[in-house]
Amino acid sequence: MWVKAIRVHELGDPKVLSWEEVEIGEPNEGEIRIKNKAIGVNYVDIYYRTGLHRAPLPFIPGKEAVGVVSAVGPGVTSFKVGDVVGYADNPMGSYAEEQIIPASVAIPIPPAIDYKTAASVLLKGMTAYVLVRQAFKVQRGHTVLVHAAAGGVGSLLCQWANALGATVIGTVSTEEKAAQATQDGCQHVIVYTMEDFVTRVTEITSGLGVHVVYDAVGKDTFKGSLACLMPRGCMISYGQSSGSRPDPVRLSDLAPKSLILGRPGLMHYTTNRNELLLAASEVFASVMAGVLQVRANHVYLLSEAARAHTDLEARRTSGSIVLVPDSQWL
Numbered sequence: 001m002w003v004k005a006i007r008v009h010e011l012g013d014p015k016v017l018s019w020e021e022v023e024i025g026e027p028n029e030g031e032i033r034i035k036n037k038a039i040g041v042n043y044v045d046i047y048y049r050t051g052l053h054r055a056p057l058p059f060i061p062g063k064e065a066v067g068v069v070s071a072v073g074p075g076v077t078s079f080k081v082g083d084v085v086g087y088a089d090n091p092m093g094s095y096a097e098e099q100i101i102p103a104s105v106a107i108p109i110p111p112a113i114d115y116k117t118a119a120s121v122l123l124k125g126m127t128a129y130v131l132v133r134q135a136f137k138v139q140r141g142h143t144v145l146v147h148a149a150a151g152g153v154g155s156l157l158c159q160w161a162n163a164l165g166a167t168v169i170g171t172v173s174t175e176e177k178a179a180q181a182t183q184d185g186c187q188h189v190i191v192y193t194m195e196d197f198v199t200r201v202t203e204i205t206s207g208l209g210v211h212v213v214y215d216a217v218g219k220d221t222f223k224g225s226l227a228c229l230m231p232r233g234c235m236i237s238y239g240q241s242s243g244s245r246p247d248p249v250r251l252s253d254l255a256p257k258s259l260i261l262g263r264p265g266l267m268h269y270t271t272n273r274n275e276l277l278l279a280a281s282e283v284f285a286s287v288m289a290g291v292l293q294v295r296a297n298h299v300y301l302l303s304e305a306a307r308a309h310t311d312l313e314a315r316r317t318s319g320s321i322v323l324v325p326d327s328q329w330l
């Protein structure tokens, strides 16, 4: 079967995202084909496009989509044509009108959640779940620092940490993003492009520091994040939007305050179907209970994926970004 898709033949800037016809075949044993209705854009898509993360060329990028099952392969009993499902993280290849995936990674989408909302929250929401409930268990009374608080993951992370009873401090680059972060439960917002966030965190916490920092900005914030932690605090590094250095971390940087450092990835917390469905159900339950407001702030045609990448890299976006296949655009 031939579909329209975005494909990468060489690594580079957003111009390498090529809109073309691609043969995807038919589902084999244990596989299903999904007609994508909404495709989530994640910062990790940029890492693959630029080569920070490696995939064999050519490849179809994208790690998240929601759609309708359009074909099932031999041996599949858990899904039928017409079911609404989503998938996140692996396998890559969601920037396409249709994609074939193993049935074992498909997640049923509750009828109360529409396509765009589901594609905005599945990967980012499960990441937020891992961060606040698994990698570091946020509790009432904790003070939490979240960088890029108005971003896709950041928005959900702040809301979830706030709902768990933490005092949330968020950093953002603009006043507009600061307003969103406040709505998302940040009691304190620092515009880190204008203020020194370490100084501000010290003032806000009266010199005590925070229990945990969630840092996916990386190079520009890592050292300052360590400085914001209280003794025995926990540094959760989960991404590198500003670049991947300062690796390698010097263990001696952790010693003066007995700090704990973690580098969690969603895939290691969704290693089997039970873990995957538990993470997804926690996210969907939080959305349906109103604990998480999902911000599908930016919607682009799939053929315009390059524009979405340009805006995401330029820090012009907040909340989630969704691509809609051109044939599905209403």
Ligand SMILES: NC(=O)c1ccc[n+]([C@@H]2O[C@H](COP(=O)([O-])OP(=O)(O)OC[C@H]3O[C@@H](n4cnc5c(N)ncnc54)[C@H](OP(=O)(O)O)[C@@H]3O)[C@@H](O)[C@H]2O)c1
Binding pocket: 041, 042, 043, 044, 123, 124, 127, 148, 149, 150, 151, 152, 153, 154, 171, 172, 173, 174, 177, 216, 217, 220, 238, 239, 240, 241, 242, 243, 264, 265, 266, 267, 312, 313, 314, 315, 316, 317, 318, 319
């Ligand atoms: N470990 C995992 O399993 C996992 C899973 C999902 C996502 N992640 C990571 O989580 C992070 C957020 O992902 P996302 O998709 O939700 O993206 P996002 O947060 O919506 O976008 C990235 C944000 O990072 C901030 N930023 C700071 N310095 C930047 C720079 N030099 N260039 C670009 N952005 C910069 C910007 O916010 P300001 O303008 O407010 O600074 C920007 O909006 C990424 O680092 C991603 O790799 C990790």
